[in-house]
Amino acid sequence: MARQTRSEEMTAAKVEIVIVEDNPNDAELILRVFRKHNLANQVILLRDGAEALDFFFPPDGAARATAAVRIILLDLKLPKVDGIEVLRRLKSQEQTRGIPVVVLTSSTEQRDLQDAYDLGVNSYVAKPIKFDEFAKAVADLGLYWLMLNKLPAR
Amino acid sequence: MNEEKVDVVIVEDDPNDAELIMRVFRKHNMVNKIVLLKDGAEALDFFFGSRANDHPKVVLLDLKLPKVNGIEVLQRLKADERMRNIPVVVLTSSAENQDIKDAYQYGVNSYVTKPIRFEEFANAVAELRLYWLLLNRPSEAPGSVNAARRSE
Numbered sequence: 001m002a003r004q005t006r007s008e009e010m011t012a013a014k015v016e017i018v019i020v021e022d023n024p025n026d027a028e029l030i031l032r033v034f035r036k037h038n039l040a041n042q043v044i045l046l047r048d049g050a051e052a053l054d055f056f057f058p059p060d061g062a063a064r065a066t067a068a069v070r071i072i073l074l075d076l077k078l079p080k081v082d083g084i085e086v087l088r089r090l091k092s093q094e095q096t097r098g099i100p101v102v103v104l105t106s107s108t109e110q111r112d113l114q115d116a117y118d119l120g121v122n123s124y125v126a127k128p129i130k131f132d133e134f135a136k137a138v139a140d141l142g143l144y145w146l147m148l149n150k151l152p153a154r
Numbered sequence: 155m156n157e158e159k160v161d162v163v164i165v166e167d168d169p170n171d172a173e174l175i176m177r178v179f180r181k182h183n184m185v186n187k188i189v190l191l192k193d194g195a196e197a198l199d200f201f202f203g204s205r206a207n208d209h210p211k212v213v214l215l216d217l218k219l220p221k222v223n224g225i226e227v228l229q230r231l232k233a234d235e236r237m238r239n240i241p242v243v244v245l246t247s248s249a250e251n252q253d254i255k256d257a258y259q260y261g262v263n264s265y266v267t268k269p270i271r272f273e274e275f276a277n278a279v280a281e282l283r284l285y286w287l288l289l290n291r292p293s294e295a296p297g298s299v300n301a302a303r304r305s306e
Contacts (some may be wrong), residue, residue, distance in 0.1 A: 025287050094259070097258065097259065097261075098255070098258035099169040100257060100264070108291065110293070110294060113291065113292075113293040113294070114215060114239065114293050116237070116293075117239030117292075117293045118235075118238070118239060120238075120261050122263045122264060123241070123263060123264070123285075123290045124290060124292075124293075125289055125290060125291060126291050138167075139287060140284065140285065140289055141285075141289065143281070144264075144281060144285045144289075145264075146244045148266055148281050148282070148285075149264045149265060149266060150249070150254060150265045150266060150267050151254065151258075151265070152251050152255040152258065
């Protein structure tokens with residue numbers, strides 16, 4: 001894995017981790033935990049559902065930059081387009097269906113859980129309220145999807 | 155009818171692998187109820203027969219199974235509105251690209267290859283257990299019958 005210091009400098013084609021999160025504190029915590037575990041080399045942070053859709057379904061036929069994505073961490077309560085809608089789009093298209101999506105949200109409402117699973121989410125993780133538990137959850141989550149889970153060669 | 159609710163379903167025909175997986179899952183003194191099914195037909199009977207109302211937290215599914223193979227079991231589970239929201243992790247020795255691709259297209263939640271060395275296999279199962287029993291939050295209810303319509 002090539003070292004890369006700042007996610008914003010990444011060439012999009014190599015993005016491995018996509019974080020869709022509008023809360024800057026949560027986003028910062030996730031990035032920090034990934035960096036600490038050397039998982040953050042190829043991260044892109046998207047701040048609302050519209051940015052997420054633009055990334056995965058580029059407008060005006062721009063090149064798709066998702067070939068290396070191994071995991072999408074998706075918040076549900078997002079500005080512009082909500083997370084459930086982003087999930088629906090990702091899982092309804094053959095090209096994006098195989099990319100693992102983990103919903104990472106503060107919502108534990110059964111309605112959200114059910115919608116997410118019905119639409120084919122790979123995993124649903126509720127954000128722990130306490131800071132250190134949140135950090136532990138993010139670390140476990142990152143290690144699982146980046147180290148243990150296997151994807152097809154693309 | 156007074157049977158305990160099942161938390162973990164393991165579909166595995168290799169007795170050594172099954173033994174290792176069961177041992178790791180039981181090691182941590184958790185009270186989860188585990189069911190071991192030894193081929194794909196037993197798996198289909200379990201999910202579409204007497205235990206159709208069970209909603210396990212995770213299914214660990216081997217691919218190369220007698221009678222009905224694992225891909226077929228996966229396909230049936232994910233095509234069923236009531237079953238599709240049960241997390242299914244394929245746990246297999248196959249690292250063939252076609253198997254991995256098929257599994258994701260049919261909606262597998264995760265795909266993990268069995269490490270060859272005993273210790274690494276045990277570690278992988280321990281990670282699986284931690285993730286799917288402690289970190290992932292399952293849906294408490296069976297899938298909605300309107301799921302297919304809603305996702306269109």
